[in-house]
Amino acid sequence: MTAPARARTSAELIEAEGPVLAHNYHPLPVVVARAEGAWVEDVEGRRYLDMLAGYSALNFGHRHPALIEAAHHQLDRLTLTSRAFHNDRLAEFAERLAELTGLDMVLPMNTGAEAVESGIKVARKWAYDVKGVPADRATIVVAADNFHGRTTTIVSFSTDETARAGFGPFTPGFRIVPYNDLAALEAAVDETTAAVLIEPIQGEAGVLIPDDGYLTGVRELTRRKGCLFVADEIQSGLGRTGRTLAVDHEDVVPDVLLLGKALGGGIVPVSAVVARREVLGVLHPGEHGSTFGGNPLAAAVGTAVVELLESGEFQRRAAELGVVLRDGLTELVGNGVVGFRSRGLWAGVDVDPAIGTGREIGERLMREGVLVKDTHGSTIRLAPPLTVTAEELRSALGALEKVLAA
Numbered sequence: 185m186t187a188p189a190r191a192r193t194s195a196e197l198i199e200a201e202g203p204v205l206a207h208n209y210h211p212l213p214v215v216v217a218r219a220e221g222a223w224v225e226d227v228e229g230r231r232y233l234d235m236l237a238g239y240s241a242l243n244f245g246h247r248h249p250a251l252i253e254a255a256h257h258q259l260d261r262l263t264l265t266s267r268a269f270h271n272d273r274l275a276e277f278a279e280r281l282a283e284l285t286g287l288d289m290v291l292p293m294n295t296g297a298e299a300v301e302s303g304i305k306v307a308r309k310w311a312y313d314v315k316g317v318p319a320d321r322a323t324i325v326v327a328a329d330n331f332h333g334r335t336t337t338i339v340s341f342s343t344d345e346t347a348r349a350g351f352g353p354f355t356p357g358f359r360i361v362p363y364n365d366l367a368a369l370e371a372a373v374d375e376t377t378a379a380v381l382i383e384p385i386q387g388e389a390g391v392l393i394p395d396d397g398y399l400t401g402v403r404e405l406t407r408r409k410g411c412l413f414v415a416d417e418i419q420s421g422l423g424r425t426g427r428t429l430a431v432d433h434e435d436v437v438p439d440v441l442l443l444g445k446a447l448g449g450g451i452v453p454v455s456a457v458v459a460r461r462e463v464l465g466v467l468h469p470g471e472h473g474s475t476f477g478g479n480p481l482a483a484a485v486g487t488a489v490v491e492l493l494e495s496g497e498f499q500r501r502a503a504e505l506g507v508v509l510r511d512g513l514t515e516l517v518g519n520g521v522v523g524f525r526s527r528g529l530w531a532g533v534d535v536d537p538a539i540g541t542g543r544e545i546g547e548r549l550m551r552e553g554v555l556v557k558d559t560h561g562s563t564i565r566l567a568p569p570l571t572v573t574a575e576e577l578r579s580a581l582g583a584l585e586k587v588l589a590a
Contacts, residue, residue: 194227210543212550212557219246222572224555235556235580237569239387240419240530243446244492245571251449254488255481262480267473273483280490281458284428286437288461292454292478292486296418296444297333299455302472303381303414303442304337306457308357309466311378315410322378324414327363331388332381332416344388364394366401373405379412379440380405384430387419390563391525391532399434406439412463418444418455423493423570426503426528433527439463449489454482498570502528508574509566512581520588529570535562539588548590552583 192200194215214232218225222245225231237243244251258273265271278290291306293299304324311322326332328343339347340354348354361368363386373380384399386392406413415438420430422443427433429441440463444455457464476482492498506528513524513531523534535545542558549556556564568577 191227197227212546212555214550214555221245221247222569222576230553232550232553232555233568233572233576233580235554235566235568237567238450239445239557240422240424240567241445241448242450243423243570244449244489244498245569246450248449248492248571250492251451251485251488254484255449255451258481258484264476264479264481266475267478271478271480271483273480273487274478277478277483277487277490280487280494281443281456284490284493285441285443285458287441287458289459289464291457291459291464291467291472292482293444293457293474294453294455294476294482295333296442296455297335297338298474298477299418299442299444299457300332300338300381300416301335302457303379303416303440305472306440306459306464306467307379307381307412307414309471310412310463311376313466314462315378317376317378321376323357323359323374323376324378325359325361325369325372325380327382327386328360329363329386329389329392330383331386332383332418363389363392364398366398366405369402370405370409373409373411377409377411379414381414381416383416383420384433385420385425385527385530387530387565388559389532390534390559391527391530391565393525393527397434399431399436403436403438412439414438414440414442416442418442420530422446422489423498423502424528424530424567426506427499428493430527447486447489448482449485451485452482454486454489456486502570505529505570505572505574505577508577509581512578516581516585516588519585526566529566529568529572531566532559533564533566533584535564535588537562545584545587548587549583552587554580554583 197215215227216224217227224234281290308322311317326341332338337355341358359372361372415431417429440459448454510526520539522536525532542562542564546556546558558564
């Protein structure tokens with residue numbers, strides 16, 4: 185008999201990736217093999233507290249029992265039909281997601297970038313069919329320092345040169361204005377404007393939170409100017425900020441909502457465009473689609489995610505534990521932290537550059553058993569699963585304090 189292959193070490197697995205994987209990521213040197221709740225374990229058995237949660241894709245933690253059960257149950261029945269046929273899970277998913285968000289119709293997709301691309305197409309189609317913008321003249325206004333994905337269309341309106349350089353020619357039809365600037369936004373909107381597309385909180389930029397009243401102002405302006413308000417809640421939505429959606433903090437209802445990441449429960453990629461009926465109603469058969477969008481497995485998991493959110497438990501946890509996170513970070517200001525922004529269980533922490541870059545801080549925290557991710561310069565992001573405990577949060581903050589002091 186052939187002897188079983190020896191399990192490779194973390195170092196060996198990292199080295200093995202080099203020749204065969206595209207180098208489009210620079211991960212921390214940890215190789216995760218198992219996970220549960222807020223904790224992950226590497227191939228050698230070392231445990232780490234996950235303070236990133238898959239960029240908010242793991243809002244409910246790793247392998248949440250209700251989500252795993254929903255996936256297992258569906259795997260035993262049906263996984264894919266394509267949208268050439270109906271399946272028995274999609275109607276309930278769409279009904280419950282529409283009700284959760286206070287909107288009317290759902291366009292199911294897979295990844296966040298697909299949801300953004302789909303939202304752009306829907307906004308343009310609405311501009312031509314409903315608003316009466318001349319053909320091929322529709323514009324969409326976006327905010328500087330945005331992050332909506334990495335497709336060629338999306339990087340066309342990015343201001344991050346790392347995301348843009350070398351990928352032109354770029355897609356026209358976008359106007360970029362400063363974030364959190366209503367006057368600049370108003371000046372950019374005209375009769376050709378199909379939509380204003382913004383993140384209610386800019387995640388990749390460092391968890392930038394706009395002034396109170398900004399989202400209300402965007403809603404009022406778009407309604408007055410006769411264009412759509414498209415809110416990208418792919419990272420900020422589904423409980424992360426202490427409310428179901430980040431726009432809920434100002435009681436704003438956009439015309440179009442883009443969801444993803446946590447909608448798949450960390451199990452399968454699930455995204456969606458959720459909108460008013462008169463907006464999504466502009467699509468007709470053959471004009472847009474996705475083979476895997478709305479597949480039965482995704483719909484089953486997505487429905488289970490919505491069910492978790494319907495109770496309000498995770499929104500309450502994020503709000504209550506967000507106070508623990510905020511208070512802990514406040515104590516670190518002046519002690520290695522020069523500033524931070526937080527809402528719910530989401531924070532962008534600016535570390536004194538003299539102490540290290542965000543990447544260096546992440547590597548030092550990894551050695552203390554805590555996983556985070558840098559953004560730009562010396563800023564790190566904290567976004568633990570909403571299942572994290574206060575004790576675990578304080579432990580992570582203690583590790584950060586130790587790293588900053590060292």
